[in-house]
Amino acid sequence: MQASSKQLERVAEIVSRYRNFSGAAIPILQEIQNELGYVSHEFIAKVSELTKIPASDLYGIVTFYSQFRLEPLGEYHIQICHGTACHLAGADQITEALEIAVNTKCGSTSKDGKFTLEKVACIGCCSLAPVISVNGKIHGRMTPDKARGLIRDLKGGGSRGN
The missing domain is CATH 1.10.10 (Arc Repressor Mutant, subunit A)
Structure with missing residues (x-):
């Protein structure tokens, strides 16, 4: 850019x-x-x-320093928790589903600039594991199907991520 x-x-x-x-x-x-x-x-x-x-x-x-970014974030910044509780509850499968749904790998932004995927160590909502955050809004008890549905909604102009 x-x-x-x-x-x-x-x-x-x-x-x-x-x-x-x-x-x-x-x-x-x-x-x-x-x-x-x-x-x-x-x-x-x-x-x-x-x-x-x-x-x-x-x-x-x-x-x-990991706080710095060389590229702008996408419209939707999706952080996937990979802390212990989330990892054990299926964070890898959720990550894979999200990568496929937005056609980009974790640590990068989709070509359309809409989605940035990022693995994080812990979001701090272990009782809701597995957890993702979309622009700071927590989505708990996530599954690959729920993750795909959330992306479909966001691609359609929905606001579930905000």
Whole structure:
């Protein structure tokens, strides 16, 4: 996805708030992530240009910390819990059903930009295992059939995920 001129202007505004760039790389990147939803290659190049922090250092930060994303999330961010309770209750089968239903693998976004699938260690709703979260809304006692139905609903413009 190509960065817009407005996004690059926003990156420049964020960088301009920092007086001392030494040690500010992580806060700058966090602020970009929080405001724009991801830290693209173009954003990294702009930060590097403005701060003189080598782009390789910025890439090192973005790829080391799991909080950062190089690509924007899909319209529906689906997190599949793989904590112990969910794993034992069938998280692998739910993951497989979701990957097939949205035609993408976990850790990526569907080509239409609609769905991002992500495995997470634990959502914290073990009594409802297995659990998925769609844009922060918890769906418990999930089954592969329920997961496929949820995706059908979301593809049809439904709001069950929100």
